[in-house]
Amino acid sequence: MGMSDEEIQAAMxxxxxxSPKAQLYIKDFYKCDPDTKPRMIKNLxxxxxxxxxxxxxxxxxxTMYARxxxxxxxxxxxxxN
Amino acid sequence: MAKHETPLLDELESxxxxxxxTDIKRQAEKNPDCWDILGLLELSFKERITHWKHGGIVGVFxxxxxxxxxxxxxxxxFPGVEHFHTVRVNQPASKYYSTENLxxxxxLWDKHGSGMTNMxxxxxxxxxxxxxxxxxxxxxxxxxxxxxxxxxGSGSNLRTPANCLGQSRCEWSCYDTEELCHHLTMHYQxxxxxxxxxxxxxxxxxxxxxxxxxxxxxxxxAVIGTWRDDIRIDQVAVKEYVAGKHxxxxxxxxxxxxxxxxxxxxxxxxxPTECMWMEGDELKIDNAECTRCMHCIxxxxxxxxxxxxxxxxxxxxxxxxxxxxxxxxxxIIPFMEVxxxxxxxxxxxxxENVWDWWMEVGKNRERIGETxxxxxxxxxxxxxxxxxxxxxxxxxxxxxxxxxxEEEVPGGFERCVDDFRKRxxx
Ligand code: HEM
Ligand code: HEM
Ligand code: SF4
Ligand code: SF4
Numbered sequence: 464m465g466m467s468d469e470e471i472q473a474a475m476x477x478x479x480x481x482s483p484k485a486q487l488y489i490k491d492f493y494k495c496d497p498d499t500k501p502r503m504i505k506n507l508x509x510x511x512x513x514x515x516x517x518x519x520x521x522x523x524x525x526t527m528y529a530r531x532x533x534x535x536x537x538x539x540x541x542x543x544n
Numbered sequence: 545m546a547k548h549e550t551p552l553l554d555e556l557e558s559x560x561x562x563x564x565x566t567d568i569k570r571q572a573e574k575n576p577d578c579w580d581i582l583g584l585l586e587l588s589f590k591e592r593i594t595h596w597k598h599g600g601i602v603g604v605f606x607x608x609x610x611x612x613x614x615x616x617x618x619x620x621x622f623p624g625v626e627h628f629h630t631v632r633v634n635q636p637a638s639k640y641y642s643t644e645n646l647x648x649x650x651x652l653w654d655k656h657g658s659g660m661t662n663m664x665x666x667x668x669x670x671x672x673x674x675x676x677x678x679x680x681x682x683x684x685x686x687x688x689x690x691x692x693x694x695x696x697g698s699g700s701n702l703r704t705p706a707n708c709l710g711q712s713r714c715e716w717s718c719y720d721t722e723e724l725c726h727h728l729t730m731h732y733q734x735x736x737x738x739x740x741x742x743x744x745x746x747x748x749x750x751x752x753x754x755x756x757x758x759x760x761x762x763x764x765x766a767v768i769g770t771w772r773d774d775i776r777i778d779q780v781a782v783k784e785y786v787a788g789k790h791x792x793x794x795x796x797x798x799x800x801x802x803x804x805x806x807x808x809x810x811x812x813x814x815x816p817t818e819c820m821w822m823e824g825d826e827l828k829i830d831n832a833e834c835t836r837c838m839h840c841i842x843x844x845x846x847x848x849x850x851x852x853x854x855x856x857x858x859x860x861x862x863x864x865x866x867x868x869x870x871x872x873x874x875x876i877i878p879f880m881e882v883x884x885x886x887x888x889x890x891x892x893x894x895x896e897n898v899w900d901w902w903m904e905v906g907k908n909r910e911r912i913g914e915t916x917x918x919x920x921x922x923x924x925x926x927x928x929x930x931x932x933x934x935x936x937x938x939x940x941x942x943x944x945x946x947x948x949x950e951e952e953v954p955g956g957f958e959r960c961v962d963d964f965r966k967r968x969x970x
Contacts, residue, residue: 488742488908488909489700489739489741489742490742490907490908493904500900500904501900501903501904502740502899502900502903505739505740505741505903509608509738509739512608512738513606519602519603519608519699519739520599520600520602521599521600521601521602521608521609521612521613521698521699521700521739522598522599522699523598523599523612523613523630523698523699524698524699524743524744524909525699525700525743525744525908525909526602526608526609526699526700526701526739
């Protein structure tokens with residue numbers, strides 16, 4: 464029996480809270496449940512953004528995910544483009 | 545009246561070319577914030593370092609793309625560009641505008657932003673340059689409610705799809721590029737407005753291999769019109785071209801000191817697959833060898849037309865040079881029917897097959913062209929469920945090794961050693 468959406472989302476929140484880097488790539492979440500297709504993980508991540516549990520952070524060319532309380536303000540200073 | 549001294553930038557106004565410095569100065573007379581763009585850039589020229597920071601904001605409420613956050617790191621000196629976010633607005637298909645719509649867009653941007661634009665960005669969008677964070681939501685409300693227009697894609701989203709003007713004006717278009725572009729834009733709204741991939745992904749649609757949107761160079765997934773049957777020849781018009789009654793290339797070269805039109809020099813000898821010849825005054829084409837490059841049709845448009853059975857080739861994996869150099873897309877599917885009647889179902893199947901694989905196998909910030917390069921074309925073709933064909937091969941092989949999969953070998957890799965030893969004593 465695979466994980467439920469809620470269980471996967473809980474694992475994603477935990478990962479985003481504990482990871483050394485505040486901003487995570489979507490691929491970093493795939494491991495939360497290797498049996499779930501990447502496009503489904505993407506939908507679950509975007510749903511967490513809708514609920515305010517995660518936020519998007521983009522350099523312009525790549526979008527990453529973060530816990531809102533781990534990003535100082537919208538002027539995050541990572542230099543990737 | 546200029547707010548900052550900009551001697552270095554002023555030099556860029558000399559010479560015969562249009563200058564962005566002149567453009568920004570003109571806009572600054574209307575919107576004084578724009579003086580700070582020039583001031584900031586002058587400082588960067590002097591100090592040889594950029595003062596733009598970027599990243600952060602990605603959209604308006606509910607969106608995860610369409611806005612590219614930009615800030616300057618010396619806001620006290622240049623308050624006009626403290627926030628200077630870029631907004632991407634989805635352009636109309638083929639970039640057809642009414643003057644009314646253009647005026648409304650400009651008025652909207654003067655109201656909420658700097659008034660500076662880039663029509664259009666490389667992806668195809670209308671690029672509105674420079675506004676403050678607090679202006680984003682009001683701008684978006686007006687854009688969607690008053691103009692009925694929407695944001696485009698940025699970041700790891702599906703980027704705003706773009707098409708050549710296709711059948712709306714061009715007799716060469718082998719499928720309806722506008723219809724396909726519009727259909728996929730609507731079908732993939734979620735992917736355009738919210739991040740969907742490990743990195744950006746672009747679609748572009750050209751109606752023939754003249755490729756007026758440069759799909760083969762600029763898109764991860766290029767749909768380029770082609771035909772399955774024979775080039776349509778009007779032999780009477782061929783004779784008229786030969787007799788000099790029509791200008792070659794629709795008259796593009798009139799006025800140059802070219803010699804009289806030579807069908808041998810300008811058409812037959814330039815056919816890349818050498819599949820054309822004259823029999824008396826009849827033009828012959830070996831259509832099985834024709835690679836559908838459009839050259840002969842471009843030179844003699846009255847005499848030659850693409851075949852009547854149109855469709856498209858799918859090429860995958862173009863990209864700009866960040867890793868491994870720039871590359872064109874690789875031909876993957878030589879011909880595919882493209883029809884609104886089945887709601888482009890076969891095109892969508894290919895797209896989703898590609899996405900499912902790339903999302904899994906692609907690395908962070910790796911374009912699909914790079915993933916293909918890393919795993920090799922044979923692997924990619926297998927993933928796509930296709931059989932290799934000669935058109936997949938770029939050049940004769942230089943590598944002497946041939947690899948076999950177990951299922952390709954009769955009897956597989958299992959063997960009976962005793963049986964072998966009967967023939968080859970140890
Ligand atoms: C049934 C026995 C053997 C088979 C099937 C075999 C097969 C091969 C093959 C396929 C190559 C590559 C040739 C090429 O790439 O052009 C090769 C190269 C070579 N083999 Fe063997 N080999 C056998 C026995 C031996 C033995 C017994 C020795 C040495 C005592 C040996 C030494 C070499 C060397 C030095 C090369 C490299 C030659 C070069 O690259 O110029 N091989 N062998
Ligand atoms: C720690 C021990 C060794 C290491 C790490 C080593 C490593 C290598 C490497 C990396 C290659 C090149 C392969 C290629 O270019 O595809 C090679 C080739 C070769 N090695 Fe060794 N090798 C070792 C010991 C030996 C010994 C003991 C012999 C023979 C007694 C030997 C005979 C050969 C031969 C004949 C070639 C092919 C040369 C050629 O075709 O030009 N190697 N080895
Ligand atoms: S790509 Fe071909 S069909 Fe499209 S506008 Fe250009 S010439 Fe016409
Ligand atoms: S389309 Fe190109 S390849 Fe085909 S016959 Fe004309 S010139 Fe030759």
